[in-house]
Amino acid sequence: MRIARFSIDGNVAFGAVEGDAAPGAEGELVLDIIKGIPFADFELSGTKVPLAKVRLLPPVLPNKIVAVGRNYAEHAAELGNSLVDEQGALEPPLTFFKPSTSVVGSGDPITYPPFSQDLHHEAELAVVIGRMCREVPKERVKDVILGYTCANDVTARDVQRREKQWARAKGFDSSCPLGPWIETDLDPSDLTIQCTVNGEQRQLGRTSDMVRSIEDLIVHISEAMTLLPGDVILTGTPAGVGPLNVGDEVAVTIEGIGTLTNKVIKRG
Known part of the structure; x- marks a missing residue:
């Protein structure tokens, strides 16, 4: 699974990246928004947004x-x-x-x-x-x-x-x-x-x-x-x-x- 962190409409969320991630195909990718955070048990919400409509953030904000x-x-x-x-x-x-x-x-x-x-x-x-x-x-x-x-x-x-x-x-x-x-x-x-x-x-x-x-x-x-x-x-x-x-x-x-x-x- 590919897990992205992103912002949309002022909100920050994680999502599972779906689609072909080959160079040039990024416009076809969608994000299935995750319920919760990826560092614990989580579910996919089924709510999907096109990757092109969000701003990708650093995938994590590490403590160190x-x-x-x-x-x-x-x-x-x-x-x-x-x-x-x-x-x-x-x-x-x-x-x-x-x-x-x-x-x-x-x-x-x-x-x-x-x-x-x-x-x-x-x-x-x-x-x-x-x-x-x-x-x-x-x-x-x-x-x-x-x-x-x-x-x-x-x-x-x-x-x-x-x-x-x-x-x-x-x-x-x-x-x-x-x-x-x-x-x-x-x-x-x-x-x-x-x-x-x-x-x-x-x-x-x-x-x-x-x-x-x-x-x-x-x-x-x-x-x-x-x-x-x-x-x-x-x-x-x-x-x-x-x-x-x-x-x-x-x-x-x-x-x-x-x-x-x-x-x-x-x-x-």
Whole structure:
């Protein structure tokens, strides 16, 4: 099931997306409005509205976004980072936070931060947590996942290098586009991830190239903190990250989910 969050006539609701989600067919999609919220038992109301008549919102408003860096070997290499320690052992996953205020939805603008001159795209598979959990064993990870969506871990690369820690570089307003919806029925183990800028392909990878699996990441993260319904885990980006400029349209497409599209604008 594809679950979208949307607004219509000033009201916010969730709906099940019905129809062909292939590129160019979005105008034929309809939303069956959900009774309740998708993080508990819910029913479909049978009341349907065309997707073209609503405004898509970020599919969730997470309490926290836990992001993982250097989870694709080629991406780590392109930025000059090693994945192993001095003894040759694999380093633990590198994790960081993005605040809830960084989240925007598909179709919303990415605002170029005035303190940066080198903004980059990073296409990622995002995991949406479906239930409160802590210290999740590997065999139970699937039980705590609601589904998956597309993400763009937009990064002020010059600030990241200069400040040595990533709070401002990756946490500024609009630095975490999510969407267009959550896909609940998906095997994430080997999906194509693609990023285009103005229609030109920049990134192309597969989730099977992750250094750490989704199961390993959730085990690692939930050892340290409680995950809440709606929390999001960003699983890393494949190689090919590169610059974004004001006026660019950046699109992240993940096999089996759909396309997240945003335009870069100058902060007013």
